[in-house]
Amino acid sequence: MPTYTFTVNGKKTTVDAPADLAMLWVLRDKLGITGPKFGCGINVCKACTSHLNGKAFNPCVTPVSECADKNVTTIEGLAEGDELHPVQQAWLDQDVAECGYCQPGQIMAAVDLLKRNPNPSDADIEAIENVCRCGTYFRIREAIKQAARDLARG
Structure with a gap:
């Protein structure tokens, strides 16, 4: 093999x-x-x-x-030791997860988006194709916006 x-x-x-x-x-x-x-x-x-x-x-x-x-x-591998990545922290702050199954993929897609576009519009965020069966898209959008602000502040 x-x-x-x-x-x-x-x-x-x-x-x-x-x-x-x-x-x-x-x-x-x-x-x-x-x-x-x-x-x-x-x-x-x-x-x-x-x-x-x-x-x-x-x-x-x-x-x-x-x-x-x-x-x-x-x-x-996203967090740095005990310090969550800003997107992970935003997910907690915005109480995004319901069942939580899709959330690791959602977070990784959001991190990728924010690397490419540090100030995404609603349309940019909605272009993420990750599926959330619980329908937490509004909270996902708010968490991404919070993470963008937090990352901009450094």
């Missing part, structure tokens, strides 16, 4: 896996990282959203072979 080496949440990792195994299953089943959730497996719900070399990607449709020698960040 081929071996793939990549960095996950700041830690260099090597796994044995078939080249076409979805990175989501490498993260969850081989490495025990459960933040990225399985929702659809076809890049629709985006509950698995994580970052590959700093940009949002969906590990449910990305083979492990495409992640070799790259940096993967999941929700578990």
